[in-house]
Amino acid sequence: MMDAAALSPLALSLATICGMAVATYASRAAGLMLMSRISPGPRLTRFMQAIPAAILASIVAPSxxxxxxxxxxxxxxxxxxxWRFGNLPLAMCAGVAAVLALRPLLG
Amino acid sequence: MQTTPLPSFGRLPFTLSGLRAGFRACIPVSVGVAVYGVLFGLLARQKGLSFLEAESMSLFVFAGASQLIALDLWGPELPVFSLIATTFIVNLRHVLMGAALAPQLLRLSAGKAFGSLFFMTDESWALTLTRWAEDRRRGALCDGGFLLGAGLAVYTFWGASTALGHVLVRGLDDPARYGLDFAFTAVFTALLVGLRPRRADVLPLAAATCAALLAARFCPGKWYILAGALAGGLAAASTGPAKANPPDGTSPGTSPGTAAGTAAPGATAPGATAADNAQPKADA
Structure with a gap:
């Protein structure tokens, strides 16, 4: 960012949004860039194999x-x-319905 | 481990039908995302962001959590560097997500791979991951277009709902009143079940869960996802031998990315059935 004072408020906020966009894209592209440069050994292979399920479990755990x-x-x-039906929309609706029904009962 | 050199595996297909399958599969989740898009548009207006600013953020940054956090920091004196740094930190989890899709993305042209990654969100990542895992299990070729299609569904709904929230909505109920806050938990739970974790995955999953719970308790924002992912990965790296590649020959021998593929023999991918069943939730 150059001299912030020289920019109009709108230009500054749009430039900030651009910076946020670059930061977000960098995070999205970095994983592939890293993986295209290295050939992982057995430890890193095990690490990466565990990542998908670990991320899903982590997203879910607090809520x-x-x-x-x-x-x-x-x-x-x-x-x-x-597990039973292997149908994502159905599972999503079942979960939402269950939470709606159970919250008044269980608090 | 195969020793065949990488190029012999060739390119993955990247078709319009794969793109459409991804788009359709992601529609139900996108409806849930749109609820938060409306909320973002509304809060952005209350914070004094113009339509142009709010919509640019949704179309160029396109990351729900960091956009909502940015609103918190937004003010007359714009904290430019904090906004950009916070955005990057909140999105660090994408580094691991992108790396997890690398085995497939490395077999696309750089333009297609890095173009698709612009549209990668938690939701489209998770759907694509389970779909490609299912393809590999069946010995089918993964379609590279699926990630872009799923991402575009979220993108369309997010952009449109931001506009709607900014322009139209004068007041919005708390999504929790309709249980919609739980929709994301439900989706990611179902996708985790779709990976059919095995006995060897129990320890990494337990480590991930504990780390995520601790981080959620003591750190702000989305740190808990990164903390849990790293804990799960480290637990797996420090125990047991690497899983063997499935005998479908579709994965490069040198690649770690049998990641998703090995997790789950014989599961029904949620993504596969979602396409036939894409009606939005009745209560959304």
Whole structure:
């Protein structure tokens, strides 16, 4: 960013948004750029193999396990529905319906 | 591990039908995303962002969590560097997500791979990952267009809902009132089940869960995703031998990215059925 004072407020905010866009894209592209430059050994291979499930579990953990028993039960309902039917929209609806039904009961 | 040199695996297809399949599969999740797009548009207007500013942010930054956090920092004296640095940190998890898709993306042209990555969100990443894992399990070729299609679905809904929230919505209920805050938890839970974790995955998953719970408790923002991912990866790296590649011959021998593919024999990919079943949620 050059001299911020020289820019009009709109130009400054649009330039900031550009900077945010570059920062976001850098994060999206960096993983592929790294992986195209290295050939991982067995340890890094195991590390990378575990990443997808670990990310999904991490996204889910706080809202599933640390926000209340209604959310925990609804997560179980979602998981069982997904396991049984393998249908994503169905599992999503089951989870939302379960949380709606259980929150008034379990708080 | 195969020793065949990389080029012999060739390019993956990148077709319009793959792109459409990704788009359709991602529509239900995108409806959930749109609820938050409306919320973002509304909050942006309340924070004094013009339509141009709010919509540019949604179309160029295109990252829900960091956009909502940016609104928090936004003010008359714009903290330019904090905004950009915070955005980068909030999005660091994308580094690992992109790396996890590398085995397939490396088999596309650089333009297609890096172009598709612009549209990668948590949601489209997760759907693509499970879809490509399912393709590999069946010995089918992964279609590179799926990631772009799924990303474009989220992009379209996010951009349109931002505009809607900024222009039209005068007041919005808390999404939690309709259980919609739980929609994302439900989607990612279902996708995790779709990976069918095996016994060997239990320890990494437990490590990821514990680290994520701790980080969510003590750190702000989305650090918990990165913390959990790293804990899970490290747990896997420090125990047990690497899993063997599945015998489908579609993965480069030198690549780590059997990642998703090995996790789950015989599962039904949510992405596959989502296409036939793409009606939006009734209560959305």
């Amino acid at each position: 599933a396990l640390a926000s209340g028993s209604a959310e925990a039960m609804a997560t179980l309902v979602t998981a069982l529905t997904a």
